[in-house]
Amino acid sequence: MPQFWVEPMNIIxxxxxxxxxxxxxxxxxxxxxxxQLSTGDMLRAAVKAETPTGLKxxxxxxxxxxxxxxxxxxxxxxxxxxxxxxxxxIFDGYPRTAEQAHSLDDILAKHRRKLDRVVELxxxxxxxxxxxxxxxxxxxxxxGYHDVHKLPRSAGVCDKCGNGEFKRRPDDTEETVRTRxxxxxxxxxxxLPIYEGRGIVERVDGMADxxxxxxxxxxxxxxxx
Ligand code: AP5
Ligand code: MG
Numbered sequence: 001m002p003q004f005w006v007e008p009m010n011i012i013x014x015x016x017x018x019x020x021x022x023x024x025x026x027x028x029x030x031x032x033x034x035x036q037l038s039t040g041d042m043l044r045a046a047v048k049a050e051t052p053t054g055l056k057x058x059x060x061x062x063x064x065x066x067x068x069x070x071x072x073x074x075x076x077x078x079x080x081x082x083x084x085x086x087x088x089x090i091f092d093g094y095p096r097t098a099e100q101a102h103s104l105d106d107i108l109a110k111h112r113r114k115l116d117r118v119v120e121l122x123x124x125x126x127x128x129x130x131x132x133x134x135x136x137x138x139x140x141x142x143x144g145y146h147d148v149h150k151l152p153r154s155a156g157v158c159d160k161c162g163n164g165e166f167k168r169r170p171d172d173t174e175e176t177v178r179t180r181x182x183x184x185x186x187x188x189x190x191x192l193p194i195y196e197g198r199g200i201v202e203r204v205d206g207m208a209d210x211x212x213x214x215x216x217x218x219x220x221x222x223x224x225x
Pocket of ligand 1: 015017018019020022039040061065068093100132135150180206208210213
């Protein structure tokens with residue numbers, strides 16, 4: 001059963017595309033009742049629903065570039081507004097620029113939350129292209145799979161919900177992944193020192209097995225048995 005703590009924990013999962021942010025966030029949600037706030041997921045939902053924001057960001061995302069700081073910070077702010085103060089939060093894919101890091105400070109202060117940890121998933125970028133280009137998900141429940149590492153147990157049928165339709169992200173082509181990585185190096189990696197200066201960064205080996213990465217994250221967060 002999920003384990004709760006007195007103070008809800010607020011953490012950032014930081015790492016390049018394919019580092020495993022979404023994979024690990026999902027596990028923390030399942031095990032500890034935290035809430036995953038993924039700006040990528042929110043933006044994809046907006047694109048799918050063809051909202052004004054979705055129409056604005058579609059081409060930018062397909063090119064692998066970052067959408068504007070204002071748009072993503074507004075999404076995060078709205079989500080936190082609607083969230084119980086008792087629920088811990090995992091920021092997945094946000095912040096991604098220094099400007100967003102400053103906005104997050106303001107948003108958290110407004111909601112009387114404090115940032116407890118930044119977990120950096122340390123990965124080998126060359127391996128990430130293979131991880132990302134092989135990735136696909138169940139079109140119904142969102143369960144994640146991989147062409148090589150994690151195929152459905154029964155071909156063409158989702159292990160979790162039995163659905164037979166799968167989808168791939170339009171930005172998961174090799175060329176776009178390279179652009180996304182360049183964006184990470186240029187704009188996101190430079191925010192790490194902000195958090196290092198506060199002494200809240202924990203580095204975890206993101207190239208280990210998914211279960212091992214989860215265990216390391218739980219250890220650095222002081223969770224688990
Ligand atoms: P976003 O959706 O955040 O994508 P990303 O950061 O590029 O990261 P991914 O979701 O591709 O990877 P992940 O780290 O979640 O890895 P996963 O767990 O899936 O952003 C998409 C776009 O939206 C951006 O390019 C930008 O345009 C826009 N955007 C979003 N947020 C923004 C912001 N704040 N500001 C501006 N623009 C923003 O794992 C990947 C694969 O590897 C899976 O198949 C998984 O099964 C596998 N895997 C995971 N861990 C392991 C492991 N340890 N060993 C082996 N395989 C593993
Ligand atoms: Mg993700």
